[in-house]
Amino acid sequence: MAKPIIRAFFDEPTNTISYLVADPATQAAAVIDPVLDYDHNSGAVDTRSVRAILHTAEEAGYRVIWVLETHAHADHLSGAPYIKAKTGARIGIGEYIRDVQRIFRPVFNATDLATDGSDFDHLFKDGEHFLLGELDVEVLHTPGHTPADISYKIGDAVFVGDTIFMPDYGTARADFPGGDAQRLYRSIRRLLALAPETRLFMCHDYKAPGRDEYAWETTVAEQRNKNVHVKEGVTEDEFVGMRSKRDATLAAPRLLLPSIQVNIRAGKFPPKQANGVHYLQIPVKMRGDAELGL
Secondary structure (H helix, E strand, O other): OOOOOEEEEEOOOOOOOEEEEOOOOOOEEEEOOOOEEEOOOOOEEEOOOOOOOOOOOOOOOOOEEEEEEEOOOOOEEHHHHHHHHHHEEEEEEEEHHHHHHHHHHHOOOOOOOOOOOOOOOEOOOOOEEEEEOOOOEEEEEEOOEEEEEEOEEEOOOOEEOOOEEOOOOEEEEOOOOOOOOOHHHHHHHHHHOOOOOOEEEEEOOOOOOOOOOOOOOEEEEHHHHOOOOOOOOOOOHHHHHHHHHHOOOOOOOOOOHHHHHHOOOOOOOOOOOOOOOOOOOOOOOOOOOOOOOO
8 A cells, every 4th residue: 555755743732733745756745734823822823833844845845735624623723824825735624614614603703704615625525535646545524523524544544633542542522513422433433444554643642641752643453452432342332421421521622712713714814804903703601690780
């Protein structure tokens, strides 16, 4: 089976791994899940992380032709538009991004947002194949974390997004709007039905207790045998019960509100207002009689 060239870029502030994936025969390349540097305290935006990826691609002689998103992330802002502006690469995501857009459009009163996925250049269907140079890329719809999650199988490697983590850490949460622990379990089982030697590349790592180093590459065989949430023998009902109980204890990601607003727009910020400034919305939830006197 063909082996792509893979270079990982770890962003510690968001615990996200972005990937530069290239075809050794043609030098065609894709960037998967790029991170835009965003400081939530100041609202400042920087592109150093995506510039580092592009610098690496340029030094290696790669032609970046795709930016591939595994889903609309809730923990970091996407750097896809910057890469597109610099390289002409197309931005792709799963077709069920439309569902995510429909869920969150009213949450942020995003009247500018189309809910047909047209902010993206291509919406991938389950089972779709396309070429990265001479490498075949297969799209696997792996929902559960969100309705739109997809994984990309490129040669002997699969980029799994937020479905499964390293074996000692487990699996992704399923409590966001549109998430579903049952669907997540079935998506993970689909991935673990691949050949045992298939390499799996994570989108996040948080260093499980007892592990000193970050890690993001494993195999189907290792996940089947060792994953603390879904190793062989764990039933769907057991997983759903565990996941539901665990998710109830988790806080919202720090960058949830800005990330969703930007990422459902393919990495673009909401339109500038009359003063030329982009603004992000923060929906305020009033509890009890908190609104009295405000």
